[in-house]
Amino acid sequence: MMILDKISTPNDLHQLTLEQLIQLATEVRELIVETVSKNGGHLASSLGTVELTLALFSIFNFDRPNDPDQIVWDVGHQAYAHKILTGRRDQFHTLRQFHGISGFPRRAESTYDAFGVGHASTSISAALGLCLAKKLQHKIGRVFAVLGDGALTGGESYEALNHAGDLHANLIVILNDNEMSIAKNVGAVSETLSRFRINPRYQRAKRDLERLVRSVPGIGDQLWNTANTIKDGMRLALLPPGAIFEIIGFKYIGPIDGNDLSQLMEVFSLVKELDGPILIHVHTKKGRGYSPAEKSPENFHGVGKFNPETGEIFKKPCAKTFTQIFSETIIDCAGMHEDVCAITAAMPSGTGLTDFAKKFPERFFDVGIAEEHAVTLAAGLAAGGMHPVLAIYSTFLQRGFDQIIHDVCLQNLPVIFCIDRAGLVGEDGATHHGTFDLSFLREIPNMNVLAPKDGEELRRMIFAAVDRRAPVAIRYPKGSSDFGFRSEEPIHWGKSEIVFESEVESENQIAIFAIGSMVKNSIDAARILESEGFSATVINMRFLKPIDREMILQQASSIKKLVTVEENVLAGGLGSAVAEILDDAKLSRRILRIGIPDEFVTHGSRDQLLDLVGLTPEKIARRILDETAN
Numbered sequence: 221m222m223i224l225d226k227i228s229t230p231n232d233l234h235q236l237t238l239e240q241l242i243q244l245a246t247e248v249r250e251l252i253v254e255t256v257s258k259n260g261g262h263l264a265s266s267l268g269t270v271e272l273t274l275a276l277f278s279i280f281n282f283d284r285p286n287d288p289d290q291i292v293w294d295v296g297h298q299a300y301a302h303k304i305l306t307g308r309r310d311q312f313h314t315l316r317q318f319h320g321i322s323g324f325p326r327r328a329e330s331t332y333d334a335f336g337v338g339h340a341s342t343s344i345s346a347a348l349g350l351c352l353a354k355k356l357q358h359k360i361g362r363v364f365a366v367l368g369d370g371a372l373t374g375g376e377s378y379e380a381l382n383h384a385g386d387l388h389a390n391l392i393v394i395l396n397d398n399e400m401s402i403a404k405n406v407g408a409v410s411e412t413l414s415r416f417r418i419n420p421r422y423q424r425a426k427r428d429l430e431r432l433v434r435s436v437p438g439i440g441d442q443l444w445n446t447a448n449t450i451k452d453g454m455r456l457a458l459l460p461p462g463a464i465f466e467i468i469g470f471k472y473i474g475p476i477d478g479n480d481l482s483q484l485m486e487v488f489s490l491v492k493e494l495d496g497p498i499l500i501h502v503h504t505k506k507g508r509g510y511s512p513a514e515k516s517p518e519n520f521h522g523v524g525k526f527n528p529e530t531g532e533i534f535k536k537p538c539a540k541t542f543t544q545i546f547s548e549t550i551i552d553c554a555g556m557h558e559d560v561c562a563i564t565a566a567m568p569s570g571t572g573l574t575d576f577a578k579k580f581p582e583r584f585f586d587v588g589i590a591e592e593h594a595v596t597l598a599a600g601l602a603a604g605g606m607h608p609v610l611a612i613y614s615t616f617l618q619r620g621f622d623q624i625i626h627d628v629c630l631q632n633l634p635v636i637f638c639i640d641r642a643g644l645v646g647e648d649g650a651t652h653h654g655t656f657d658l659s660f661l662r663e664i665p666n667m668n669v670l671a672p673k674d675g676e677e678l679r680r681m682i683f684a685a686v687d688r689r690a691p692v693a694i695r696y697p698k699g700s701s702d703f704g705f706r707s708e709e710p711i712h713w714g715k716s717e718i719v720f721e722s723e724v725e726s727e728n729q730i731a732i733f734a735i736g737s738m739v740k741n742s743i744d745a746a747r748i749l750e751s752e753g754f755s756a757t758v759i760n761m762r763f764l765k766p767i768d769r770e771m772i773l774q775q776a777s778s779i780k781k782l783v784t785v786e787e788n789v790l791a792g793g794l795g796s797a798v799a800e801i802l803d804d805a806k807l808s809r810r811i812l813r814i815g816i817p818d819e820f821v822t823h824g825s826r827d828q829l830l831d832l833v834g835l836t837p838e839k840i841a842r843r844i845l846d847e848t849a850n
């Protein structure tokens with residue numbers, strides 16, 4: 221019988237011996253590797269935190285009725301062991317699948333998921349909130365924030381540390397340091413912390429821990445004496461890196477080996493008796509226990525399906541992605557323009573800047589998980605005479621909203637935002653969909669908002685944006701950039717293009733205004749409509765702002781049925797823009813606005829989700845047919 225079979229809740233771990241826990245760690249790892257090899261997911265980070273999860277569950281009480289101890293996992297991509305050990309083992313095979321469990325902790329999924337996550341650097345703030353809520357309700361449960369060294373590059377982490385230290389909050393922060401973000405971590409703090417490896421200077425550490433433990437009122441001496449008998453072999457150090465945290469009121473413990481169960485359990489047993497705020501610095505190995513992931517943690521950070529025996533990652537044959545087109549184009553632009561430089565917030569490979577970084581290292585900046593800083597840094601570079609391009613996922617640009625308004629657009633600075641993963645991203649789900657950017661960018665004065673229908677258009681838009689010398693945002697989706705058609709139409713600023721006109725003559729005329737990823741689906745929908753006897757025109761808007769008012773009014777003057785299609789929330793997007801134009805022109809007209817409804821979209825494959833929200837060609841055509849029938 222597997223040990224895992226005996227575990228239904230975290231407190232079941234209290235009964236296990238160290239040997240059984242070590243065996244359990246192996247079983248949990250095997251299940252993680254097996255499942256992620258089939259479903260894809262965040263493998264390396266989750267393998268690194270298995271012992272940490274087991275040690276927390278075996279020492280603390282996550283099952284205390286009405287007042288359990290609670291963990292907030294930062295990003296939440298490292299919480300697979302947590303999911304398996306908190307009653308979701310049987311559903312674990314559905315990880316990240318449509319109707320299956322989420323790849324991230326979600327309050328709606330389990331009461332053990334204390335706080336929903338997906339974006340980085342929120343854990344300390346959220347854990348502090350939980351902690352204060354416990355205090356105000358006279359509860360005794362402990363709250364943990366577990367964050368990586370990558371998440372510690374995000375400003376919100378420091379804002380929360382600063383506040384927690386000031387409040388003397390009873391919070392335990394576990395800094396899970398593996399020296400990796402997705403790529404190698406960056407920044408001065410990470411650099412400083414990494415200089416302090418687990419080392420044999422634990423005599424001093426012992427002394428300092430003794431001071432902390434003995435200071436526990438009433439039981440300190442006894443606690444220390446008991447602990448002392450099991451302390452041999454402990455690698456616990458209270459070393460200078462802790463000074464960063466001690467200055468702001470945290471007790472710093474570490475670095476300790478976060479993949480060594482006995483060390484972790486020993487430290488947690490002692491810490492249990494201490495009041496916070498405490499920061500425990502653990503070193504873990506990303507990909508621990510699965511050698512392909514240990515060897516290339518970046519490739520196994522967020523990975524698709526792979527062969528678990530060999531570690532060979534299966535790649536779907538696919539035409540060039542938008543990311544690849546961006547990657548090539550930005551290198552060409554930088555070759556032609558010496559002022560072009562590129563910024564990423566901890567995602568050099570995801571956004572396609574790895575080759576740029578090699579070719580133009582002095583013009584490349586990885587700022588860490590610091591999107592707000594990235595936007596203002598770009599504004600500063602632009603104010604100083606450079607032409608920065610910030611390559612960023614749509615969902616993470618949400619972090620920089622005020623900076624876009626206050627630092628870039630208000631000063632009308634030439635910053636280009638290349639916004640990848642715009643629209644539905646698939647298995648990462650609600651926290652990661654990029655479905656708001658058209659709306660939140662369109663409302664900002666001076667901002668230009670573009671969306672290409674294919675790779676070639678993206679290339680032209682990037683060159684046009686460089687010539688424009690203004691704030692420009694170009695958004696494009698995940699995946700292939702080749703849709704099998706090609707238009708040679710050059711980009712005219714603020715102008716759309718007609719990409720499809722039915723050959724059939726019909727009284728039933730329809731104009732479909734589509735943007736970005738939805739141009740292709742609208743053309744396919746138009747073909748379906750044509751087969752139903754309709755005559756459809758599809759307009760590739762290209763620009764949401766400045767929008768092609770002339771084209772909209774011209775179509776509206778001759779065609780009764782107007783439709784807009786966008787892979788963005790309906791509120792404030794293309795449909796709203798077209799409606800506003802018609803209203804301003806006193807043309808009262810019903811527009812069928814097709815886009816993402818006012819709700820958060822779940823996880824699943826991109827195709828399943830497009831179908832769910834009604835953005836496949838068939839569903840678009842069906843909506844239009846239903847509308848015309850009524």
Ligand SMILES: Cc1ncc(C[n+]2csc(CCOP(=O)(O)OP(=O)(O)O)c2C)c(N)n1
Nearest residue numbers: 265338339340368369370371400401402566
């Ligand atoms: C705000 C934000 N920006 C970017 C990301 C993408 N991202 C997911 S995990 C990750 C690296 C996290 O590194 P770390 O916190 O050290 O955790 P590790 O994976 O090393 O355990 C990044 C950049 C994100 N989730 N949130």
